[in-house]
Amino acid sequence: MAYKTEKHILSLIVENQPGVLSRIVGLFSGRGFNIESLCVAETAEADISRITLVTLGDMDIIEQIKKQLNKLINVIKVIDLTHRPFVARDMALIKVRARPENRAEILRMVDIFRARVVDVGALFYTVEVIGDLEKIRSLINLLTPMGIKEVARTGTIALPRELKKRSK
């Protein structure tokens, strides 16, 4: 049976210990799984970290990935956000050439995208944009003709959505 390849956002709750990240990354490289992006940081509890990992695979591969992750001793929980409501955010810092004739246009786009200019240099503006992947890609595309010097992007971070109504 061939299933279609799909993007999955996995949220991993892990023990905040040396070597955990390397176990996870090693699992992906050793077994030929794919990592699209990866974000790691402590949660509100210092001894627990959350890793948001975006991966690609068909149903069987995703199932193996989740099982293999669960098998790692330091992984406490694996949550697949893909088929449930979640909020996801990416962030990018974009350094764009700010020619005098382009400045107004840049600021207008920053405004439309609810982005911010976080650094103003003689020749470049650094724009901070937060949103889903699509939004970030669009802004980068729109700014490209003006000359992008460099871009730094985070991977996706995500959390499941909470219920809108209280269940009885």
Add this chain to the structure above:
Amino acid sequence: MHQSGVDIFLRSLMEEGVDTIFGYPGAAIVDIHHQLIQAPIRHILVRHEQGAVHAADGYARASGGVGVCLVTSGPGATNTVSGIASAYADSIPIVVFTGQVPTALIGNDAFQEVDIVGITRPCTKHNYLVTRIEDLARVIKEAFHLAASGRPGPVLVDLPKNLMQSTAPHTSAAAVDIKSYQPTYHPNVKQLHKVVELIQKAQKPLILAGGGIILSKASQALNRLAHIINAPVTATLMGLGAFPADSPRWLGMIGMHGTYRANMASAACDLMIAVGVRFDDRVTGKIEGFAPHAKIVHIDIDPTSIRKNVPVTVPVVGDCRVTLNRLNRLLQEAGLFWSPDSRESWMAEIETWKQTHQMRYEQADVIKPQYVVEKLHALTDGEAVVTTEVGQNQMWAAQYYHFNQPNCFITSGGLGCMGFGLPAAIGAQLARPDRVVVDIAGDGSIQMNIQEMATAVQYDLPIKVIILNNQYLGMVRQWQELFYHKCYACTKMEHTPDFLKLAEAYGAMGLRATRPEEVVPVLKEGLSIPRTVIMEFMVEPEEKVYPMVPAGAPITEMLLV
């Protein structure tokens, strides 16, 4: 009261009931060795750290417990890697303690520093670098718990030298509590009801037993299941001994070198109950051709094994023994039982396969390796603990030493690690002093850890090394003969030491048979000598292991004698 790291280490091991350690000293670990000789733990000084790990593996398998190794940092640690990878592939519970340079030097490329935790991450179930003495007792407790519980496997603990020398107030480690590690022992009963339904519908059931049966001590439960549902049983290489080979329900091993009837039965069955297996490619052959007509029930404690290689109708996550006992109870409660003369046409089909292609070999004027194993079986009443090297010798051992009990066939199955058999035999003999322990070896493999002869002699271990000397790296030569136009590139052992002299040089006894009529006398003599013995059999150089399924072919496409 304050205790040193070494005190905590030794006390922790005694709490775990460790009575034997396989080790080799060096600067980073010598603090432990220094005190170990006063502890009520016997230390077996191997001659190479790889030997220590294989010996611990053999010890674990023969005893059903956990094997323990103690080696130094750097090269001592790297030498353990093949042994650890072999234990990992076969899910064998061992704990490997490695010395490490002092914490202050870690990362400085210090003398004999290697990142053994990094190196062994993909081939251990888990591993630790202990950096605080306060963690030591807990980590050791966890290491033993992880090694032996769930799907067992090797755990490595890296011990910086300064930790062993420093002191801390003594505290006993609390019971292990790892919130992220909760293996599922008890099966979901809903799933088992589905299994019962499938069993009721099945006309041609087949049980496939794997190493998980032996690891979870589920042989009796397996036997019972086969009895209740009157199903034939086959096993993987790792599962040999899980089901008695003298049972009329036994089909022999499945897979690349499995029996004709086991492989044919797997292709014809309409229900396969696979227990404690992982469907390795050497078992399934071409996946698309594997059990094409069968609903598959897969029982295993490791969820990653299920649906990894083979589509499964009913997955059951659980310990093999607990699960089979539960399943048997459900069947009994439902009043289900199939008498030994039920499933007539299925049994008849199997009988035909048995009759058409018996496991056999041509007798000749030279010694046939199969004959040696057959005679060994007869002369030891099938009661020996058999370890093997890797290659043809391993397959002939599997095919012709008909195992009736678990924990008696000890082989490097998943990794196929040459050099395994001799050190594993040392471990097995220490675990089972009451048993005859035999290493069935090839002339190539035996040279990979031949140095352990000294260990066997030093500890007066009466293990018997049977070298099936075909003067080739026989299994590779067999592939070359069949698939590489008989071009025997780099597989002829142009020079081999005189194994009899070598045995003598090690202080052991050496015997050799060159003619078929010498086989039995040599075996008899060798088995009767209560010392380490090498018995060398000059066998037919170009004998092949049959049946053989070419790699990647469906397992019904067997090359036969």
